[in-house]
Structure formats: C-alpha cells, structure tokens
Ligand SMILES: Nc1ncnc2c1ncn2[C@@H]1O[C@H](COP(=O)(O)OP(=O)(O)OP(=O)(O)O)[C@@H](O)[C@H]1O
C-alpha cells in the first residue's frame with residue numbers, strides 16, 4: 001500500500017435488491033474513502049442506505065437478493081472481484097464488523113470466553129490454552145473487569161455495555177486494520193454509550209485502525225468523527241471534515257439534521273417528512289421533495305455533481321453548482337463557509353457568495 005493510498009476506497013458503489021415488488025436501489029453510485037487511523041462517519045436518517053453501503057464492502061449482504069456493483073479497494077485490492085474464499089480471509093482478519101445489537105450476535109449457550117476463543121481459532125492456529133490466555137487479555141483490554149473470572153460467564157450475566165465490549169474484543173481477534181461499526185452504541189444508555197465511544201477511540205490508537213462508523217446520531221458523530229459522509233436515500237448529499245460540517249453545513253439536508261440537535265435549539269427529534277420511495281426515487285436531488293429551497297432545477301436530471309465549497313468539504317446541491325446562488329440556502333444559524341463569507345471559486349464554476 002503506498003503512503004498516499006487510502007486504506008479503503010469505495011467508488012460508484014451501487015447496491016440493489018430484487019424483491020416481489022420490483023428492484024429497490026438502496027445505495028446509488030456513492031464514493032467514499034477511509035484512511036489508516038481515521039474515523040469516517042456515515043450519517044443519515046433511517047433507510048438512507050448506511051448499513052447496506054457498509055455491508056456491501058465485505059459482501060456480508062446476501063447476493064441474491066442483493067446485487068453489488070462498483071469498486072471497493074482495500075489496500076489497493078478490489079474486494080468485489082475476489083472469490084468468496086479470499087474474502088472470508090479478509091473478513092474478521094483485516095476488516096471487522098460490530099453491530100448495534102450484541103445480544104443477537106452472541107450465542108447464549110456458550111460462555112463469553114469460549115466465544116472469543118472460537119473467533120480466535122477461526123482465524124489463527126493457536127492451542128486452547130494460548131487462545132484462552134489471549135481471550136482473557138482481550139477482555140481485559142476492552143475493559144471487562146476481572147476478565148479471567150468472567151471468562152466462564154454466560155452472555156446473560158453481562159450488561160448491554162459489557163456485551164458490546166465483548167463484541168469489540170471478538171472484532172479485535174484478527175488485529176483488523178479497518179473496523180466497521182454500525183450503530184454500536186444506539187442500544188445503550190447515554191453514559192455507557194460515552195464509555196464505548198471512548199473505548200473505540202483508545203483502541204483505534206492502540207491498534208492503528210481506520211474506523212467506518214455508521215450512525216443516525218450527530219451527537220455521536222461530534223464525539224468521534226474525523227470526516228463525515230452525509231447520506232440520503234442512497235446518495236451522498238455532503239461530505240467533509242467534522243469541524244467544517246458542524247460549523248458551516250452546506251446542504252440543506254445537513255443543516256436540517258444539525259438543527260434537530262439541542263445545541264442548535266432543536267428538540268432532538270427528527271426532521272419532518274419521509275424518505276422517497278426507494279423503488280421509484282425522484283429525479284434531480286433526492287432531497288428536493290422535502291427541501292424548502294427546492295426550485296425547478298432541483299427536480300430534474302441526476303443528483304447534482306458535488307461541488308467543493310471549502311477544502312475537503314463537498315456539497316451535492318444545485319444552489320452551489322454552476323449558475324447557482326449558495327446564499328439561497330445559507331443559514332444564519334451556522335458560520336460562513338471559508339470564514340470570509342465566500343465559497344472558493346475554481347474560476348470555472350460560478351459559485352457566488354456563500355453567506356450574506
Ligand atoms: N435485504 C434487503 N432486501 C430488500 N431491501 C433491503 C434489504 N436490506 C435493506 N433494504 C432496503 O434498503 C434501504 C436502505 O436500508 P439500510 O438498512 O441500509 O438503511 P440505514 O441507513 O442503515 O437505516 P437505519 O438507520 O434504519 O439502520 C431501505 O429502503 C431498506 O428497506
């Protein structure tokens with residue numbers, strides 16, 4: 001892997017499902033990347049395609065009914081063209097997943113310790129004694145107190161937060177370089193959630209992992225993200241560094257998500273309206289039917305090309321594109337783009353003042 005190559009590079013990823021009602025497009029031609037040691041958060045409302053996008057990376061979704069197209073390069077290797085046997089080597093060893101509900105992912109009939117041992121022995125040829133010692137060590141590292149005496153306890157003897165810690169221990173058995181975490185703290189209460197996020201942060205440094213984190217909770221994003229990818233109805237609406245997105249969100253969808261947060265005077269509830277029908281998405285910008293700034297140009301053609309509005313921050317919105325006027329969608333609640341009230345221009349696109 002060369003120094004400037006991302007750890008994970010996803011290009012034009014499209015995932016569809018054949019169902020009795022026709023073909024549903026869950027993820028529609030999206031790009032994103034994760035660098036070594038960084039945390040990228042995919043955010044968006046329920047049904048946006050976050051889970052399908054991340055589960056397409058290691059093809060853990062069933063195909064059929066799913067069909068995955070595009071390119072997924074991990075350390076330069078195209079995962080989507082690998083045979084299942086090679087992909088199995090990568091899952092768990094190089095790329096590990098953790099999920100929202102540790103309850104479902106565990107086997108209730110076996111002790112927690114042996115489940116970690118089993119995960120270890122799937123990937124590595126180690127003796128029972130050695131595997132047991134390493135499992136205890138991993139339990140210790142993920143913050144299970146008295147790990148060696150908890151080894152023989154069953155899942156029901158662990159709290160929700162402890163179960164998620166065990167799942168994280170199981171994810172670490174293969175010393176992964178990329179951890180994909182899908183709403184890992186959503187089922188936990190706020191205090192435990194904060195502890196698990198702190199744990200992931202510590203482990204990221206210790207294991208030098210890239211983390212791809214899926215959440216609908218922008219509060220969580222603020223805690224852990226380096227970069228954010230905002231998804232809506234299978235498309236990327238906006239992306240950028242966490243500080244930029246929180247300070248000066250460009251897309252009306254991102255702005256509305258942020259305005260729901262208590263820090264911005266919101267109630268913590270969702271934004272009004274519902275996602276479009278994934279069997280028959282609208283033309284133009286996917287968000288246009290719910291967007292107060294939508295004009296005719298927003299309702300025709302494809303999802304707008306992403307426009308860079310600040311270094312590393314790109315927005316897919318007609319108002320930032322050629323001939324558009326970003327001041328229409330700028331919002332006094334947030335800071336001006338680029339600090340001086342203007343979006344950078346590249347000489348070709350006619351991006352006007354970003355804020356006034
Ligand atoms: N196996 C499947 N068969 C058919 N449709 C599916 C399947 N899995 C997901 N979908 C559909 O794909 C779309 C995206 O779902 P996905 O689970 O990725 O959303 P999400 O952003 O992760 O939402 P949430 O926040 O609720 O987890 C939804 O319309 C969903 O119903």
Ligand code: NI
Nearest residue numbers: 050051052182
């Ligand atoms: Ni999901």
